[in-house]
Amino acid sequence: MIETAGPAPGYADKPEHFVEFEPSPKRIRVTFGGETIVDTTNGLILYERGHVPVYYLPRADAAMGLLAKTDHSTHCPFKGDASYYTVNAGGKTAENAVWSYELPFDEAAGIGGYLAFYWREMDHWFEDIVWHYPDPVHESARIKDYLCFFNEQVDAVYVDGVAEEKPKTKWS
Secondary structure, three states: OOOOOOOOOHHHHOOOOOEEEEEOOOEEEEEEOOEEEEEEOOOEEEEEOOOOOEEEEEHHHEOHHHEEEEEEEEEEOOOEEEEEEEEEEOOEEEEEEEEEOOOOOHHHHHHOOEEEEOHHHOOEEEEEOEEEOOOOOHHHHHHOOOEEEOOOOOOOEEEOOEEEOOOOOOOO
């Protein structure tokens, strides 16, 4: 159970405001300075009124040894007090590029133990969606245990670190 800071005071003045989150169906990887900072299949997508969606990624899946907590902090009347971290990897530094609500308000308890990153501060973001059919219906038995993924809508496809030609399909 996540410890919280109590109810969020912001809703008293703005009851129409919302902060909602849901599990991400994607594997998310973040790199900086040639190092993997996060690699997870347990991310959350946070939706907040007036903001773009933000990935919140579990600390347990982050290379916390590459993050250094700073004195910087901000306050959100809906989520709580955010602590910040600087990323140091591969000889590069991104100051205050990561934040976390370590003691969130009750309404945002689900993001306790998670980290969020300033998108543009990191070198690369990878979002993978792969699925398979372990027991397909009879008519589709041929696809049993094949891996399926959307590769028409991506910038690049790499197999074992080698860039592959993008397929051209009717969905491209």
